Amino acid sequence: MATDVLLQNYRTISRARRDTDGTIKLTACYSIMMGEVKHLGCVRVSNGQSGCEAVGKEVGLPSNSTHDECELCFEDRCNGSTSQRASLGMLLLLLVVGAKNFF
DSSP, rough: HHHHHHHHHHHHHHHHHHOOOEEEEEEEEEEETTTTEEEEEEEETTTTHHHHHHHHHHHHHTTOOOOOHHHHHHHHTTTTTTHHHHHHHHHHHHHOOOOOOOO
């Protein structure tokens, strides 16, 4: 279909632009606390910029902020909630075992 061809061309062009952009040093995923809210995401880090500076710019922190709660990781999906998923899985397993013993 024409839509599929257009999307494929768009993705190819976008990928080529990302690969040739010399201002990007690296990409990193982050988690940062802002007040009571934890923000998760990934950001591009430009040359001459620290990872936490890039995160601060992404989430809208003031430039004079200390970025104390900034945590960076350079692996794919490392700032996800795998521990929460494991906890939820264990909870469901315990509920099933408990329900089986109850009946």
